[in-house]
Amino acid sequence: MTLKCVGIFAMIQAVSLVPLSAYSESGHRIVGALADKLMEGKPAADAIKKLLGAVTLERASTLPDELRGEDKSRGTFKLPENPDLEAQLLAFREANPPSDDESETHMPPSHQWFHYTDVPIQANSYAATKTGTSQWDIVHMIAYCSRVLAGTEKPDNDRRITPAVAVVLLAHYVGDIHQPLHVGAAFLDAKGNFLDPNIHHEAKPDRGGNDINFGATNLHAYWDFDAVESALTYQRRSQGKTSDALTPHDWALQLAAKEPADWKADPSLKPEQWSEKWADEILPLAREAHSRLRFLPLEEFDNKNGKSIVSWTAIEKPHPGQSSYAVFASKAVEVELNKAGWRLAALLEASLATK
Ligand SMILES: [Zn+2]
Numbered sequence: 001m002t003l004k005c006v007g008i009f010a011m012i013q014a015v016s017l018v019p020l021s022a023y024s025e026s027g028h029r030i031v032g033a034l035a036d037k038l039m040e041g042k043p044a045a046d047a048i049k050k051l052l053g054a055v056t057l058e059r060a061s062t063l064p065d066e067l068r069g070e071d072k073s074r075g076t077f078k079l080p081e082n083p084d085l086e087a088q089l090l091a092f093r094e095a096n097p098p099s100d101d102e103s104e105t106h107m108p109p110s111h112q113w114f115h116y117t118d119v120p121i122q123a124n125s126y127a128a129t130k131t132g133t134s135q136w137d138i139v140h141m142i143a144y145c146s147r148v149l150a151g152t153e154k155p156d157n158d159r160r161i162t163p164a165v166a167v168v169l170l171a172h173y174v175g176d177i178h179q180p181l182h183v184g185a186a187f188l189d190a191k192g193n194f195l196d197p198n199i200h201h202e203a204k205p206d207r208g209g210n211d212i213n214f215g216a217t218n219l220h221a222y223w224d225f226d227a228v229e230s231a232l233t234y235q236r237r238s239q240g241k242t243s244d245a246l247t248p249h250d251w252a253l254q255l256a257a258k259e260p261a262d263w264k265a266d267p268s269l270k271p272e273q274w275s276e277k278w279a280d281e282i283l284p285l286a287r288e289a290h291s292r293l294r295f296l297p298l299e300e301f302d303n304k305n306g307k308s309i310v311s312w313t314a315i316e317k318p319h320p321g322q323s324s325y326a327v328f329a330s331k332a333v334e335v336e337l338n339k340a341g342w343r344l345a346a347l348l349e350a351s352l353a354t355k
Contacts, residue, residue, distance in 0.1 A: 023175050025062050026248040027228040027337060031175040032061030033252035034341025035348070044349040051164040053082045057344070058249065060171040063089060068112065071098045088165050095160035108158070109136040114169070115176050116208055117279065118185035121287045122196040126279040131197040132185055132205070138177050142275035142347075145170045149351035150271065170347060178340035180332070181209040181223050183279045184286020192295030192312050204298070204310065212295070213313040223289065227329040231337070234330055252341065260338045264346070271350040278343070285332055292317055292325055 023031070036057045039045040052060060059081070069076040070093055077093075079086035096111035117139055118132035126139060133139070145166035147153035155162050161169065176182045187195050187203035195203035206212050209219030217226065235254075236246045265274045293314040300310045316325045323331075 023179050023337075024225040024228050025065075026232060027179070027224070027333070028061035028065075028172060028175045029058050029248045030228075030252045030255070030337050031178075031340040031344055032056065032058035032171050033249045034255050034338070035171070035344040037253055037256040038342065038345040039349065042349065044352045047352050048167055048348065051167055052085060055079070055082050055085060055168075057167075057171045058252075060168040061175060062172070063168050064111075064115070064172040067093050071112070085164055085168070088160075088162050089168065092160045092162075092165045095158065104134040104136065114138060114141040115173065116182040118205060118208060119183055119279065119283060119286075120187055120197055121184045121194065121283070121290055123198075123283065125283070126183075126276050129198055131187075138173055138182060139275045139279050142170065142173050142177065143272040145173070146272040146274075146347060146351040149348070152272075167348065171344060174344040174347060175337075175340050177275060177278050178282065178336040178343075179223055180282050180286035180289050180336075181220050183282050184289070185209070186212070186290050188295060188298070188312060190298040192297050194290070206312065209289075211311045213311055214293070218311075219289070219293075219314060223329065223333070227326075227333040228337070230326060230330040231334045234334075255338045255341060258338060260335065260342060263339045263342045265343075265350075271347055274343070274347060282336070285336075289329070289332075290314075292319065292328065 067077050067089055093111055096108055098112050099110045113136045117137035119126055119129050120132055123129040148161050148166040185208050186206045187197040189195055197203040212219040214222050235251055294317050296313045298310055298312055303309050
């Protein structure tokens with residue numbers, strides 16, 4: 001049964017259904033700045049400077065999201081620090097334009113697909129699912145960019161991912177793949193029960209949490225923004241610093257001195273194989289990000305354009321003896337941002353070194 005309703009619920013939906021695709025600007029800047037710091041003085045840093053000029057990894061990290069503005073209004077994307085790179089990024093967008101047809105076989109692919117994958121939370125690994133993954137998802141696109149830098153993918157490829165564009169995309173995608181809802185997705189029935197879409201083909205996807213109302217936002221946006229801001233606020237409070245005294249950049253410099261546990265790749269793997277391992281690693285976190293919640297039945301209404309909108313509402317389960325969802329998410333994000341920064345530096349170094 002579906003419930004059609006209007007009014008305040010519709011207003012919440014109108015806000016929360018804006019498609020989101022990335023860690024917040026703060027989250028991406030932390031990852032980029034961390035990698036900038038870790039690569040200082042290394043040969044790969046010189047190679048990247050030749051490709052990006054005055055654009056740092058910290059600056060590059062948000063460009064793929066800024067490029068999405070071009071999908072709504074042409075002429076909005078500007079990069080005055082490097083006009084040649086601006087032209088390359090616009091050519092990349094032009095070669096991978098947005099599309100309403102989301103089938104994997106649709107060509108050309110949309111650059112908007114490159115930011116995520118939708119592995120069902122029941123799957124034990126990326127490779128274990130047939131549903132939700134594609135040749136154009138974040139796992140494949142990180143590998144593609146790594147190959148462009150390694151020279152095993154030609155620089156004038158059909159996707160128009162030049163070496164400079166590859167660095168910019170990696171500075172962003174490596175952040176995204178460390179956001180659990182960019183990898184794991186729930187597939188639900190109308191009652192709000194989780195289903196494995198490999199078995200239950202009628203299960204509806206939650207679009208990486210974008211279709212799940214959670215508090216005043218949606219679950220995807222909660223992990224993109226709220227959890228990152230909460231992690232930053234915790235740092236400021238525990239260090240007795242204001243937001244001016246501990247910016248995302250400042251925190252990144254601190255994280256560069258804190259090597260995370262278990263971040264290094266298996267030395268037997270090529271850099272282009274790392275992204276699948278990262279996806280496998282974050283799946284349990286994506287699972288917990290859902291299992292700590294209970295879901296109300298599907299709701300449906302028509303928006304002002306007459307389009308049917310569906311969503312579920314998630315509520316935090318009681319958690320006796322456990323930290324709250326907010327603390328759980330904030331701590332998880334700190335670990336993931338730290339790993340993402342260290343891994344971005346390592347991936348760039350390793351990919352460029354194999355050339
Ligand atoms: Zn993104």
